[in-house]
Amino acid sequence: MSQEYYYMDGNYVPSQEAMIPVRTHAFLYGTSVFEGIRGYYNQEEDQVYAFRMKEHFERLHNSCKIMHMDPKHSVEEYVKITKELLAKNNYHEDCYIRPEVYKSAIKIGPSLLDNPDSVLIFTIKLGNYFGDDRMLNVCVSNWHRLEDNTIPPRAKVSGAYANTALMITDAKLAGFDDCISISASGHVAEGSAMNFFIVEGNTLVTTQTTSNILVGVTRNTIIEIAKEELGMEVAEREIDRTELYTADEAFFCGTGAQVAPIGTIDHRTIGDGKVGVKTAQIQKLYYDIVRGKVEKYKKWCTPIYE
Ligand SMILES: Cc1ncc(COP(=O)(O)O)c(C=O)c1O
Structure with a gap:
């Protein structure tokens, strides 16, 4: 080596x-x-x-x-x-x-x-975060997401990842691939170490930047390309726990997770249990963009070798 x-x-x-x-x-x-x-x-x-x-x-x-x-x-x-x-x-x-x-x-x-x-x-x-391309089975964590006036999630502070570690460890011990976090207020925050979207018809819904999330670069990328390239509506708002169960599609996103489709949440099947149409479109576009294959978005890709 x-x-x-x-x-x-x-x-x-x-x-x-x-x-x-x-x-x-x-x-x-x-x-x-x-x-x-x-x-x-x-x-x-x-x-x-x-x-x-x-x-x-x-x-x-x-x-x-x-x-x-x-x-x-x-x-x-x-x-x-x-x-x-x-x-x-x-x-x-x-x-x-x-x-x-x-x-x-x-x-x-x-x-x-x-x-x-x-x-x-x-x-x-580094290869894939989740190891393979299978749909994820996730739960809602019973550990609360940190709040802005505890260790602010908006800052990416290493100490805050003890919160993430508890969530993901207990999710895995319970047999899930990962989990979704809820703030003390009772609303959805994000994934353990990634952001989170649901799809409702032609609308992409994600938690707002004041929902105790790390404001993800991938999240912002997806919001932009979904509007620009796929003509989708995007709503940044509070999400209730039960909205997760009735969503048409759901996926995690982040630098590590990239675009990771979710199959079940708390044992409820999302949509028909297959990768959703919108999720697949976003995933494809994202993977092309990050590898510098889409001219319009090459501005986001810094070449390392001259
Ligand atoms: C808690 C948390 N939320 C969201 C994200 C996604 O952020 P980004 O898309 O900038 O990687 C991460 C990524 O590390 C994270 O740790």
């Missing part, structure tokens, strides 16, 4: 040497913010396209702001560094990029003050 490099505070470090001290604040208190970005291999062009890096790094900046962190680099600098790192790692297959800004003080006590920030970016080869 060829040597992989990670970016650490200004240096490209061989992956086996990329270490952080055990007393690092981010490790002890979950005080890091991060992004997950996909790089897609386009075989015909022998090119890797990183998808919507700008939007991911803008969200990283927002997460930093919420968490009193200094992102250290502008959005443009992050794009440049990530391009350099991916080119160095020389992947010719699908991959995943994980930038982290983390509190790196060696100290006890959770305060974010007097606590320096560090930047780490690592990359790995």
Whole structure:
């Protein structure tokens, strides 16, 4: 296997040497913010396209702001560094990029003050999140989604993923593939680590940005292409639990999950139990766009190799 490099505070470090001290604040208190970005291999062009890096790094900046962190680099600098790192790692297959800004003080006590920030970016080869293309069987989690005034879901904070970990672990122990989260208010929030859509006729419905969700780059992409390319209506609003059961179609979306059709929710079959027509159209379009195959949306795809 060829040597992989990670970016650490200004240096490209061989992956086996990329270490952080055990007393690092981010490790002890979950005080890091991060992004997950996909790089897609386009075989015909022998090119890797990183998808919507700008939007991911803008969200990283927002997460930093919420968490009193200094992102250290502008959005443009992050794009440049990530391009350099991916080119160095020389992947010719699908991959995943994980930038982290983390509190790196060696100290006890959770305060974010007097606590320096560090930047780490690592990359790995990555295929499908769910392993295969089968329809998902999901449940509604009985763990509540975090609220904006607890650990704000709008910021992608590592500590908040303890909430996600409890949800997904208990869903899997109960025999489901994944789950949908509900806020304390009783309304649907999102998936465990992805956003969520239902389809009602020609309308795509998803929870609004104030529903305790991470405002997903994939979510925003799907809203835009569904309106522009498929002529669909899009409603961003509160969703009740029982609306899930009666939806025509349902799917998860996210950088990891991509577009993942849902077959059942809490043992109720969604639609006729097959991948819905709209979901299939969105999925096809999305997979073409991310691999740089749709000219109009190539603006979202950064080529790694010149
Ligand atoms: C909690 C949560 N919601 C939604 C998403 C989807 O966001 P994006 O489409 O930007 O990857 C993620 C992705 O990691 C997530 O962790």
